[in-house]
Amino acid sequence: MVVPFPAGSATDAIARVIAAPLSQALGQPVIVENKAGADGAIAATDVARANPDGHTLLLATNSPMAAIPSMRKTPPYDAINDFAPISLAGYYSFYLMVHPSVPAKTLKELIDYAKINPGKLNYATGNSTGIMSTLQLMWLAGIKMTHVPYKGEPQAVTDVLNGQIQVMFATWTTTAGHIKDGRIRPIATSLKQRTIYLPDVPTMTEAGLSQFNVLSWAALFAPAKTPIEIVERLNRELVAAAKRPDIREHFAKIAVEPATSTPDELGAFVKDQIDVWKKTMAAASVAPE
Structure with missing residues (x-):
């Protein structure tokens, strides 16, 4: 499981939380490998080019999957077509x-x-x-x-x-x-609901900005052309893990709201997030670099 940020980061913490139950369910070790740099583009590029056999996964965030496609004129990969979406993992607070x-x-x-x-x-x-x-x-x-x-x-x-x-x-x-x-x-x-950490703090929508829709999230991906049966198996195991009280407790300790999805839902979500970022940049007169 490749993580696009260094050890000790919030994304690294999420990876290590979900790697353990995935290892148990799959009957083989899930090793977390950190490949930091370029706002996640280095790790994402490596996974996009990996053998689509289910043995190389990417725990990506909105940085490589929405920021890079929106903020760069020539992204090093296609966030939609170069990956097989598996499931959301959670939202950062x-x-x-x-x-x-x-x-x-x-x-x-x-x-x-x-x-x-x-x-x-x-x-x-x-x-x-x-x-x-x-x-x-x-x-x-x-x-x-x-x-x-x-x-x-x-x-x-x-x-x-x-x-x-x-x-x-x-x-x-x-x-x-x-x-x-x-x-x-x-x-x-900026989350869609109030958090357990600050329950008295309203959402942006509750506070009066209902159109605000920038989210910070993490999700699991495989290289494109990974067999559907592998994608579905990984999805089932991650969804099951996210329901476990011990996993939810670990997520709470690192201030992450657990969330899962189907592969299709994640694919649609990524497309929507890229659209959100591009529209926001255009409205703010910020051009890709």
Whole structure:
């Protein structure tokens, strides 16, 4: 199982959680191999070119499967046709956060403040999901903020904490302690439902932005032309594993909402996600590079 991010990452943690029950069910070891780099494109390219025998899988995220196809003029693979979708694995808990100095405790208050003060708020991004989430927020809300990009989420969160940055979409895992300390304020989650970690924090839809639809997710894929019986077997085993209380408990510890799908549902979902990213980029006048 190839993971497009380094050991210790949230995606790596998901892979290791599901590898164990898959190993048990399949009667052979499922080894997690990390191939980080290029926003997941290196790992995805390797799997796309692998022998379609079911022995090489990709635990991909929206980065290689939606960001790369949308943000690059010439992607190194076709996210739709070069892979056999197996099942969703889960959604990452992402939140819209603000520094306590921002006079906004709700999404509406943040939008109103940003409209009165165009360009005054700085927003940080440490990954492609953060970039796309904020672009869509600004497009749908009709606001302007100043982009400050970072190489990773931890560095970006540090500057939110010290007040250099006022706004950021960030994960629970990098902000949990700071939220409890009151050093950063969550005002909405980008998930479709409220999370168990912050049940009082509304979704973007509940907060008034019903068209917001950028999601951060992980899913399992095989190379295209993998025999359907192998795909269906892997789907059955992953769906069964996701129902186990011990697996759901592990997911909760890494702030991931478990989710599964049929192969066809995942294929349609990926197409929809690419469409979401491309439309958001076009609306924000951002051209592929």
